[in-house]
Amino acid sequence: MNLVHQIEQQQMKQEAPQIRIGDTVRAHIRIVEGNKERVQVVEGVVIKMRGSANRKTLTVRKVSFGVGVERIFPLHSPRLEKVEIVKHARVRRAKLYFLRELRGKAARLKEIKVQTTKKTGRVRRKKIKAAKKAAEA
Template identity: 30%
Template sequence: MFSKIINEFEKKQLKNNLYKIKVGDFITVEINVFDKLRKNKIQYFSGIIISIKNKRICSSIIVRKYSNGEGIEQLFFIHSNNIKNIIINNSNRVRKSKLFFIKKNKFNKLIKTNKKYINI
């Protein structure tokens, strides 16, 4: 009985229009941010997807970008109400399911994809 209640709650919270994203895509995430005066602002975070976790309402992606030579990672929950839109800038086929090796390397390293090399 308890699981039925949870399933009904999750169905209401899940977004129907899922994004066709995969690991290795360069994306831009539009985030709704509230400031102290309760004004709604849109903040953009663009980078490469290094991980995807698919667990129903807890589905999440980790996006990594480089700013001023420093690597910044952000965790986004796909079904969150704060995410307004996800725009795919460049779609690439990568041979790994998790790209955590990008953290250890310099940001100018190359990722080998199916057809071409992409400079990160």
């Protein structure tokens, strides 16, 4: 069992970002078409994560031309160039399957603004709504 764990550790990406459910991400995936290779960008909400270590996958949902599209990305795949976190959202579920039924503005999630404090370097998360009210006052 220890040998399997060692091999998995070697195959894992070292710079994998801390992605959470509800984050809007931009995934850069390498596509091979014939003898050409290009990078395709998929931007959407992470509705599901499963697995652990180098088997971890994330499911990204986006609406393309009015049709919901979900795509599963193995996080440690060599085809996945990088994953950028666009914004964070406050969610209370581990799986966001309810977004499949919602359309338009109803499918929005509450955004969380992420700040790092200067002294300690800790990450503080707060709702955008509260931050806007404080700025107006």
